[in-house]
Amino acid sequence: MRFTKATNYALHTMLKLFEASPVKPIGVQELAEMQGVSPTYLSKILTRLVKAGMIESVSGVNGGYRLSRKKDDITFLDIIHAIEGTASLFECNFVHGDECTIQAVMKEAEEKMESHLKNTKLMDMASKANIS
């Protein structure tokens, strides 16, 4: 159980986009090269962020990606959920009489983590950011 590399790419890309001009988009080529991954693969990841409404894409010459308007509210959890999905990290398959107490504990633990990720915004990173 580990976060996927795609999440790493997504987080770093978002941070880069946050620091960049809110007007002129950045091409996926540049974003991909920066992280040592193929443009088409990164594009596929970023498309999920587009669908989640966090960024928007611009086709054609001088196209690329830029943050959407609500940039100051984007949290780590938003990004992670867009890439990894929102399913629970732990799922008890057994049929217990009532609720599974083990699952309850696991869920609480997960919520602690999510709470921290929800309280940390992209904006909080921007000052001390260091992507290169």
Next chain:
Amino acid sequence: MRFTKATNYALHTMLKLFEASPVKPIGVQELAEMQGVSPTYLSKILTRLVKAGMIESVSGVNGGYRLSRKKDDITFLDIIHAIEGTASLFECNFVHGDECTIQAVMKEAEEKMESHLKNTKLMDMASKANIS
């Protein structure tokens, strides 16, 4: 990124062992049947718990598994680490100038979850347990 089923098996087995007699071991057959999984597979999982020092195995007739002495100190995190390993959930591969601020946030989040899992002991479950 999800916890494996093996972790689910391990947690439920541990809870069952906690509730059982501290003297007479329970055979893997019974433990496996209870959870609808093959004995050899469950055995493989339990061997990791043995090596982690949480339970002990008894060979031969009337053998099986039982909790080790320090049963009251066993935490959820102990069990999970024995099965899933102790590696960080998030690893930034890039070569940043200094520390990766994104990874720092992820690590903090992970620690919140682990903290909760470390503070919850098997013992805390026993009263309200419900495994069948």
Next chain:
DNA sequence: TCATTCAAAGACTTATTGTATCTATAATAT
């Protein structure tokens, strides 16, 4: 001692997911 009962260990499947790449298509600015 000998057969039986049990866990341990390793080799081996099979399915699923992660991690990509390549090609073709659609959109856009010049």
Next chain:
DNA sequence: ATATTATAGATACAATAAGTCTTTGAATGA
């Protein structure tokens, strides 16, 4: 129109999850 760029789909490969089968070896009871 044409060059440039994102999108989508097909495909490939690797790693991990999930589990079975078989052999080995230890303990016990008769």
